[in-house]
Amino acid sequence: MMSIFIDGWETNLKFSAAHFIPYHNKCKRLHGHDYAIDIRIYGEIKNGMVADFVVVKKELRSLLENIDHKLILPMEGKDMTQKKENGQYKITYEGKTMIIPEEFVYLCNIEYSSSEELARFFVHEILKRVHFENNVKIIELSVYEGPGQKATWRENVE
Ligand SMILES: [Zn+2]
Numbered sequence: 001m002m003s004i005f006i007d008g009w010e011t012n013l014k015f016s017a018a019h020f021i022p023y024h025n026k027c028k029r030l031h032g033h034d035y036a037i038d039i040r041i042y043g044e045i046k047n048g049m050v051a052d053f054v055v056v057k058k059e060l061r062s063l064l065e066n067i068d069h070k071l072i073l074p075m076e077g078k079d080m081t082q083k084k085e086n087g088q089y090k091i092t093y094e095g096k097t098m099i100i101p102e103e104f105v106y107l108c109n110i111e112y113s114s115s116e117e118l119a120r121f122f123v124h125e126i127l128k129r130v131h132f133e134n135n136v137k138i139i140e141l142s143v144y145e146g147p148g149q150k151a152t153w154r155e156n157v158e
Pocket residue numbers: 019027031032033
């Protein structure tokens with residue numbers, strides 16, 4: 001099978017964001033990372049290509065622009081609560097509370113803002129945004145939490 005690959009560090013599919021992982025010894029503290037996203041798309045060649053690099057990059061960039069320089073807030077976190085009051089999010093875990101303005105927050109339907117869950121989230125978002133032809137079979141997307149370490153989610157496209 002053929003594949004195409006887009007390197008996020010080289011093609012500017014990057015963003016910076018804050019996050020926290022409740023109950024993790026160090027990551028429970030609010031902190032940030034420089035992230036990048038790689039995507040590999042597997043499929044048969046149709047009209048000379050597997051998928052259009054330009055379209056995929058454009059949609060990924062617009063998605064990342066929404067997250068850039070915000071706090072990634074997991075909306076399905078089970079060991080934390082988040083409540084919106086007067087345009088601010090009140091986030092509580094481990095008996096500690098942070099209040100963050102709504103416009104500084106990116107709401108994400110995940111349990112933890114780990115690179116693993118973010119990788120799966122981005123695959124589902126890109127599948128919503130890009131109409132792939134039926135020659136496309138697999139999407140594989142990696143989220144780098146800084147250079148040198150990444151999590152990868154691979155999904156078969158129906
Ligand atoms: Zn972190």
